[in-house]
Amino acid sequence: MRFQDAAKDARAMVYAGIQADPLVARVAGLLADANAAQRVLARAVMNGESSDPTAWRVMFPTLFGVGAPPIEHPDRVRSEAILAAALEVAGRGDQVRSQFRGAIVEALTAHLLARRVPPGSIHTERRILFDGVAAEIHPYDVTVETNGAAEAYDCKWGARGISADVLHQLDDARQHAADEGERVLPVLVVFDARRSCEVRLARHTAPRAGTRLVSIESLDRIAGRRAEAAS
Amino acid sequence: MLLERIVSALGDLVAAAESVADEWIYVHDLETVWAARLRAIGSERTEHPPDEVAAAIDALVQEAHRITDPHRAIDWLSTLPQATLVAIAEDAW
Numbered sequence: 001m002r003f004q005d006a007a008k009d010a011r012a013m014v015y016a017g018i019q020a021d022p023l024v025a026r027v028a029g030l031l032a033d034a035n036a037a038q039r040v041l042a043r044a045v046m047n048g049e050s051s052d053p054t055a056w057r058v059m060f061p062t063l064f065g066v067g068a069p070p071i072e073h074p075d076r077v078r079s080e081a082i083l084a085a086a087l088e089v090a091g092r093g094d095q096v097r098s099q100f101r102g103a104i105v106e107a108l109t110a111h112l113l114a115r116r117v118p119p120g121s122i123h124t125e126r127r128i129l130f131d132g133v134a135a136e137i138h139p140y141d142v143t144v145e146t147n148g149a150a151e152a153y154d155c156k157w158g159a160r161g162i163s164a165d166v167l168h169q170l171d172d173a174r175q176h177a178a179d180e181g182e183r184v185l186p187v188l189v190v191f192d193a194r195r196s197c198e199v200r201l202a203r204h205t206a207p208r209a210g211t212r213l214v215s216i217e218s219l220d221r222i223a224g225r226r227a228e229a230a231s
Numbered sequence: 232m233l234l235e236r237i238v239s240a241l242g243d244l245v246a247a248a249e250s251v252a253d254e255w256i257y258v259h260d261l262e263t264v265w266a267a268r269l270r271a272i273g274s275e276r277t278e279h280p281p282d283e284v285a286a287a288i289d290a291l292v293q294e295a296h297r298i299t300d301p302h303r304a305i306d307w308l309s310t311l312p313q314a315t316l317v318a319i320a321e322d323a324w
Contacts (some may be wrong), residue, residue, distance in 0.1 A: 037317045044314045049297035049305040058290040061283040096298070127317050157307055160257065193324050194308040195268065199260045216313075217324050 001150075006125045006139035018096075019103045019124070027085045028107035030078060032115075038075075038082050041217050043191060045086035046101055053083055079211045095148075098157075098213035104154040106190045108142045108219070113144060113151075115223035128152060128184065130176040131221045136169050148183060162188065167206035170206055174210045179208045186211045193217065232282055233288050234273035235323045238266045240295040244311065245302035254305055261305075265312040272321055278291070287318040 006012060008166065018024065041060050050056065057064035059080055060079075069076040090186075092135045098203050106124060112124050125133050126143045128150075144151035152173045154166050170186035177184035194215035214221055240250045241262050260323055280288075298307045316323040 036323065040310075040313045040317045042324050044294075044310050047303065047310045048294055049303075050294055055290055057293070058283075059283075059287050059294065059314060060318060061287050064315055065287075094303075098324055159309060160305055161256065186257045192309055193313050194262060196261060199264055200257060202260070203256065 001177050001180050001184070002129050003143060003145050004127045004129055004135075006127055007169070011124065012125065015099065016125075018099045019102070019107070021103075023085065023088055024100060024103045024107050027082075027089060027104050028111050030082050030085055031104070031108050031219075032111040034078060034082060035075070035086075036217055038079055038189075039219065041079065042082050042086045042214065045083060046089050047212060048090065051087060051091060053087060054086075056083055072141065077110050088165065096147050098201075101157040101191075105157055105189060106153075108191075109142050109153050109155050109222060112219060112222035113142065115225075116143050117146065128173050128177075130180060136172070136179070138169065138175070140169075149179070151187060152186045153187045153189055155191075157191050159190055159192040159200040160198060162190065162200045162204070164204055164206040166202060167208050167211065170211045171207040187222075188212070189214045189219070189222070191216050191219075207223065232273075233238055233285065234315070234319075236277075236288055236292050237311060238269055240292045240311060241266055241308060244298060244304045244308045245294055247299060248308060250301045250307065251258075258305060258308060261308045264274045265308070268272045269312055269315065272316070272319070276319070291315055291318065294310065 010059045025065045031042055041063060045056055062068060063079040091096055092100060110122050121144050123145055124141060127139050129135055140152045141155040142153040154170055156162060170188060173184045174186045188211055192215060194217060197213060197215050237263060245258055245262050291311060295307060295311050298304050313323045
């Protein structure tokens with residue numbers, strides 16, 4: 001088993017520009033430190049239509065209302081920063097915002113992983129090659145490349161992104177690694193509620209028993225921390 | 232009653248999302264499970280909500296009604312219940 005950078009085709013080069021945009025890193029950094037309610041705020045704003053921050057503050061009274069932390073409190077400062085950054089993403093327009101959202105989930109995953117594994121072991125856009133097995137067309141979004149305990153991540157903005165192809169690709173990595181006496185833990189990261197992911201998965205027959213699902217409420221598990229409630 | 236407004240808004244989002252034929256079943260499944268979750272919470276909450284919670288529900292319903300793109304409506308079908316539960320200080324899942 002070996003890892004390899006994905007080929008830099010035209011799509012990859014355009015997407016690399018999105019991934020390198022400072023706004024992606026800023027949002028990912030904010031979300032890495034965010035609580036679950038703040039992550040729901042980010043999801044709502046980046047999925048929404050309103051560009052008026054006041055409207056969003058009204059929609060999220062537990063973050064901005066009378067019972068929310070005072071305005072100088074670090075949690076409140078972070079809520080405001082997340083709101084501003086998410087509005088900036090939403091303001092990029094439909095086509096671009098969709099690409100940004102995917103890149104943000106990937107960057108967030110890498111950010112959280114860096115709290116648990118050596119940063120040098122984290123890579124993006126990598127293929128995993130196995131002897132005698134045709135390489136997958138799509139690279140894995142994020143990989144952790146350590147001897148004996150590799151991890152392969154596919155990152156999705158919403159539960160709708162879960163497809164049979166994604167599930168098969170993740171399971172294939174696990175199975176082919178096992179065939180070579182290696183271990184790859186496949187992980188599906190979805191910036192959406194587990195309830196919605198389960199709805200999506202319920203009608204799929206693709207193998208997923210060996211794939212770990214990380215949803216918006218359990219993102220901190222990527223960093224090795226327990227999930228918290230979002231309220 | 233307050234959360235019934237969100238359940239109704241979910242129905243409007245379903246109507247907007249139904250034109251994505253490949254996702255018809257997923258869209259209706261999402262509505263079913265999230266409406267059930269919201270109604271379960273609503274049945275436990277009989278007290279009059281604080282003004283800011285009522286205002287939040289108003290604003291969330293308005294936001295849902297701004298969504299006309301069917302693909303965005305599918306995203307919002309999952310997002311609206313989570314945002315609602317955060318707004319009423321419930322576990323968002």
